[in-house]
Structure formats: structure tokens, C-alpha cells
Amino acid sequence: MSEPQKRWVENSIMRLALFSTELTLGKSGYHAVVHVSGLDRLLDSPPPGNTKLETPGEDFSALLSSVLNMYGEVTTRGIFRRWGATFGEAAVRRRPSALLLKPMLALLPLQRRVRAVLDALVNEADVTRGEMLHTLTDNPDQYLLSFRDCLYCAGMHPAEPICFTVVGTLEAVLKWGTGRDFAVREVRCSARGDGQCVFEIDKQPLHV
Numbered sequence: 001m002s003e004p005q006k007r008w009v010e011n012s013i014m015r016l017a018l019f020s021t022e023l024t025l026g027k028s029g030y031h032a033v034v035h036v037s038g039l040d041r042l043l044d045s046p047p048p049g050n051t052k053l054e055t056p057g058e059d060f061s062a063l064l065s066s067v068l069n070m071y072g073e074v075t076t077r078g079i080f081r082r083w084g085a086t087f088g089e090a091a092v093r094r095r096p097s098a099l100l101l102k103p104m105l106a107l108l109p110l111q112r113r114v115r116a117v118l119d120a121l122v123n124e125a126d127v128t129r130g131e132m133l134h135t136l137t138d139n140p141d142q143y144l145l146s147f148r149d150c151l152y153c154a155g156m157h158p159a160e161p162i163c164f165t166v167v168g169t170l171e172a173v174l175k176w177g178t179g180r181d182f183a184v185r186e187v188r189c190s191a192r193g194d195g196q197c198v199f200e201i202d203k204q205p206l207h208v
């Protein structure tokens with residue numbers, strides 16, 4: 001029997017996940033979730049904000065699974081969406097690639113801006129896992145973003161798609177990159193037995 005392949009996440013991403021959890025749940029909720037996740041050691045010494053792939057993927061998934069276990073599925077959807085917004089907004093402030101991308105986006109028409117943001121996001125998502133796990137395709141009306149081996153729902157058993165963390169992140173990053181709001185839906189979820197998590201993004205922005 002071969003061992004399952006070990007999954008890794010960039011340290012800075014786990015650090016950002018902890019920060020987003022604390023900001024979303026408040027200090028006491030955050031401490032409870034970290035404790036239930038078996039990650040108490042990270043309270044005193046969170047991972048450094050560097051790009052090394054040294055954080056076990058299981059730590060990242062355990063953190064999010066504990067939110068679902070503690071708050072229940074309905075409440076968790078809202079928590080995850082806010083978590084994703086916090087995570088996305090912090091990521092674009094901290095990641096050097098985002099700082100490089102921003103001035104170039106201003107030169108592009110809206111549709112090319114959306115595409116450039118999603119291409120960059122796929123690339124960053126691959127970099128933070130050290131593997132090519134994310135793909136972007138499109139049809140005339142929507143972009144489709146697929147996550148293989150999604151750590152945002154690993155180990156969860158929800159009744160409905162649960163990766164609102166990713167939905168919230170996509171909404172926040174698209175808003176940052178384009179100045180507009182876009183409808184984002186998770187249409188397939190690994191935690192529901194689908195082969196991968198798939199997110200559908202309307203090409204036309206919402207009229208708000």
C-alpha cells in the first residue's frame with residue numbers, strides 16, 4: 001500500500017487563514033476553533049509570512065472543518081463568505097503579484113480585466129499549493145474555475161456545496177481588480193462527492 005501523497009500549503013496562506021478566522025469570528029470564537037482543530041501550537045507561533053511550502057494541507061482543512069462542526073452548515077455559509085472576503089482583501093494587499101498586477105489592470109477594458117484577474121488567481125492558487133490543481137475555462141456567458149484536491153472542503157460532509165470561502169475570495173478579488181461586483185456560484189463541490197469544486201462566474205457584472 002502506498003502512502004497518500006502529502007499535501008502542502010504555503011506558510012503565508014495558513015497565516016492569512018488564521019488571521020481571517022480571527023477577524024471573522026472574534027477572539028474567543030477563533031481560539032475555540034483553533035483548539036477544536038488541534039492547532040493550539042499555532043496560537044503562540046503562527047507560521048511565518050513566507051512562501052515556503054511547509055504547512056500541512058491537513059492543518060488548513062482542519063481549521064475550516066472545525067468552523068463547520070462548531071457553527072453548523074447554515075451559519076457556516078455566511079461565516080465562510082465573510083472569511084473569504086477578508087482572506088481575499090488581505091491577500092491582494094500582501095501578495096507581491098497582486099501589487100504588480102494592479103496598475104496593469106487599469107489599462108485594460110473590463111472583460112480583459114476580469115480574465116487577467118482570474119488567470120492571476122489560478123496561477124497564485126497553484127503557487128500556494130506547489131501543484132497545478134486549478135484551471136480556468138469559459139463559455140459565452142461564464143467563466144468556470146475548477147479546484148482539484150480542494151482543501152477548503154476536505155473532510156467535510158455538508159448537504160449543499162460549502163466552499164463559500166472561495167466564493168467570498170473570488171468576489172473580493174474581482175471587486176479589487178475590476179471595481180465591479182460579479183455573481184459567483186459554486187456549482188460542484190468535492191465535499192458533495194463531485195470530482196472537483198467548480199465555481200461559475202458571470203462574465204457580465206451585477207448592476208449595482
Ligand SMILES: [Zn+2]
Nearest residue numbers: 150153163197
Ligand atoms: Zn471545495
